[in-house]
Amino acid sequence: MTPKREVRLALAGCGVVGGGLVRLLHDAREEIESRFDVHFSVASVLVRNPNRERHVPVADSLFTNDLNAFLSADADVVVEAIGGEEPAQTIAASALAHGRKFITANKELIAGAGDRLCRLADESGTSLDFGAAVGASAPVISTLRDLLGASPPRAVRGILNGTSNFVITQIERGHDFTVAVQAARELGLAEEDCSKDLDGRDAAAKLAITAWVAFGIAPSTLRIRRTSLLPHLTELIPVATALGGRLRLIAECTQLNGNAVVASVEPTIVSAASGFARTIGEENRIEIDQGWSAPLTVSGPGAGAEPTAAALLSDLLRTSPPANARGSRGRAFYPLADPREHRWLLLATCDFDLESLLASRDILVQRSWLESDRVGVITNRARWSALEDVLAVNPDIAVARVELPEAEVRVQ
Numbered sequence: 001m002t003p004k005r006e007v008r009l010a011l012a013g014c015g016v017v018g019g020g021l022v023r024l025l026h027d028a029r030e031e032i033e034s035r036f037d038v039h040f041s042v043a044s045v046l047v048r049n050p051n052r053e054r055h056v057p058v059a060d061s062l063f064t065n066d067l068n069a070f071l072s073a074d075a076d077v078v079v080e081a082i083g084g085e086e087p088a089q090t091i092a093a094s095a096l097a098h099g100r101k102f103i104t105a106n107k108e109l110i111a112g113a114g115d116r117l118c119r120l121a122d123e124s125g126t127s128l129d130f131g132a133a134v135g136a137s138a139p140v141i142s143t144l145r146d147l148l149g150a151s152p153p154r155a156v157r158g159i160l161n162g163t164s165n166f167v168i169t170q171i172e173r174g175h176d177f178t179v180a181v182q183a184a185r186e187l188g189l190a191e192e193d194c195s196k197d198l199d200g201r202d203a204a205a206k207l208a209i210t211a212w213v214a215f216g217i218a219p220s221t222l223r224i225r226r227t228s229l230l231p232h233l234t235e236l237i238p239v240a241t242a243l244g245g246r247l248r249l250i251a252e253c254t255q256l257n258g259n260a261v262v263a264s265v266e267p268t269i270v271s272a273a274s275g276f277a278r279t280i281g282e283e284n285r286i287e288i289d290q291g292w293s294a295p296l297t298v299s300g301p302g303a304g305a306e307p308t309a310a311a312l313l314s315d316l317l318r319t320s321p322p323a324n325a326r327g328s329r330g331r332a333f334y335p336l337a338d339p340r341e342h343r344w345l346l347l348a349t350c351d352f353d354l355e356s357l358l359a360s361r362d363i364l365v366q367r368s369w370l371e372s373d374r375v376g377v378i379t380n381r382a383r384w385s386a387l388e389d390v391l392a393v394n395p396d397i398a399v400a401r402v403e404l405p406e407a408e409v410r411v412q
Contacts, residue, residue, distance in 0.1 A: 004039040009316075010075035010100075012046040012091050013082035014063070016188060017105055019056050020309035021081065026057040028313075036317055044073035046082070046091075067091075079312060080104040089113055096120045096128065103315045105132035105308050111205035115218040129318060132311035134206040135160065137300035138284040142314070144213045147290070152331065156214050157252035158286035159279050160206045160265075162303030163190045163197035164229060164249045169280045171237050172246070189282050189303040199228035200265040203251045207263055210286075211253040215261050215333040222253070223335040225384060227266040232398030235347055236267055239376060243345075245269040245404045246277035259331055262338035267400040269345060341381035346390070347374050347398040354397070361389050378402055 009025075011018055025032070025040050033039055042058050050063035064070055067087055071094045078095035080088050080102070088109045095102040096117060104110065110117070110130045121128040131141040140156075147153070159165050166189050170180035184190035196202045204226050208219035229236075229249055240247035250268040255261055270276045275297065279285040284302030287295035301307040343366065348354040350373050355365055364380040379387075391397055 004033055004037055007038055007040050007077060007316075008043040008075045009040050010044045010046075010070060010073045010078045010095075011042060012070065012078065012080045012088070014045050014047050014054055014056060014058075015081070016305040017308045017312070018045075018079070018081035019054055020305035021079065021312050022056045022058055024306075024309045024313055032317070038317075040316070043075040044070050046070040071095075075100060077101045077103065077316065079316070080106055080109070081312070082106070084108060085112060092117050092128075093120060096124050096126055099124045099126045101127050101129070103129045103132075103312060105130070105312055107133040107202065107205040107209060109133075111208040111219045113220075114209065114212060115220065127318075129315035130209065131315050132308050134209050135284045135286060135298065135300070136162065136302045136304070136311050137307035138286055138298045138302055139300075139311075139314070140210060140286045140288075140298050141213055143288065143296065143298050144210070147288070147296075151290070152255060152333070153214050154289040154291055155252060155254040156210050156286065156288050157250060157254070159248055159276060159284050160203040160210075160251045160286065160302065161197050161200075161249060162282035162284055162301060163194055164203070165279065165284070166190075166282045166303065167198065168229075168233070168237065168247060168249070171234060172241070177234050184282075184303075187282075188305055195230075198230050198233070200226045200249065200251075203249060203265045207251040207253060207265060210251075211261060211263060214253065214288075215255065216331075217261055217333050217335055221335055222261070222263050223337055225264040225266065225338055227264075227399060229267055232347065233267075235374070235398050236345070236400050239345065239347065240269045240400065243269060243378075243402075243404060244272060245402075246272055246274075247400060248276045248279070250276065250401075255333070256336065256339075259333045260336035261333050262336055262340070264338060269400050269402045269404055271404055338384055341383050343381055343402040344379045344387055345376065345398075345400045345402050346379065347376050348394065348396070349373060350375050352394060352397075354394075357390055357393060361386050363387070363390070 045063050078100050110133050134140050166184050167180045204224045208222045211217050211222050212219045237247050251265045253263040282301050282303040285299040287297050289295045363382045366378045366380050368377040
């Protein structure tokens with residue numbers, strides 16, 4: 001019998017995601033060896049406290065909190081699952097410089113230093129894989145890589161944060177905000193501090209990575225307009241429903257004429273019949289517009305230990321040559337502030353003359369209504385730059401982009 005190919009693995013972090021990967025490798029060992037003719041063994045595990053019980057099938061002697069010892073471990077592949085910028089960058093740079101394959105689920109790392117790490121991987125003849133950093137089980141990165149031979153997409157847009165989508169769904173079902181967030185924590189979908197999920201920073205980091213693969217724009221240079229769900233989430237959700245739509249946090253990067261790319265992460269009211277409206281709970285959904293009759297769509301759970309661990313395993317099992325080149329296809333794309341016009345929903349207190357302020361900025365109101373102590377308006381199409389002037393006067397105005405066809409807007 002031909003011996004299995006042995007791959008020694010160094011794992012940085014053994015928490016929810018790292019521990020999930022170790023258990024997955026153990027539980028699926030026979031299937032992996034049978035289907036892929038490879039045997040994974042753990043060479044070293046970097047943790048803060050080596051003495052803590054983690055209930056994973058790894059010998060206690062392999063745990064260390066010594067970074068230098070971890071970096072010098074005899075390993076073929078380094079997997080980083082600790083998050084944050086450091087020591088993640090140090091681990092990545094060391095692994096790639098020594099010709100080791102490096103795999104990560106760390107979107108902050110790739111969004112901030114992905115282009116530099118990519119060059120290092122190319123110089124060392126190894127690979128940098130980060131499919132788990134965007135979409136978890138929704139394979140957006142691998143899908144975009146598979147499209148490298150096609151023309152660049154017209155747009156990539158979708159729900160990139162499972163935690164915020166779960167919270168939105170819970171509120172739509174009648175739960176209050178605090179209960180919804182606590183439920184996300186109890187299910188392992190949210191950390192104690194989930195502000196990055198709810199204010200769009202997490203989705204923005206994932207969008208920067210997505211635009212890098214799709215258009216070749218270095219993630220640290222993408223100009224992303226980001227609008228938080230907070231503090232107006234519980235006000236926006238029922239209004240979106242009353243309008244005949246659903247509120248979703250939509251991340252988007254779109255190609256304009258002249259090789260410009262615009263990007264945004266913002267609360268958006270989508271049609272109740274759309275695929276985004278039907279995306280509930282911790283699901284992610286990403287639509288890739290190639291100019292075909294319908295967008296190419298990938299979806300799946302976007303939060304939690306098991307989906308992310310499965311995505312890391314997928315990168316571990318990847319046997320194709322290094323896929324470090326990004327998707328510019330010979331065209332030089334550049335980031336641009338979004339010059340397009342959109343319709344907007346604005347909510348303000350009744351004692352604030354919102355319509356007069358909008359008129360002073362040449363923003364026309366399509367519809368307005370009064371409910372309880374709030375006034376709501378839907379504007380005609382206007383640029384974000386004009387809307388920014390309004391928000392500068394009153395930062396307490398709630399805002400969401402409106403993508404409903406005009407005939408669907410039912411509020412009078």
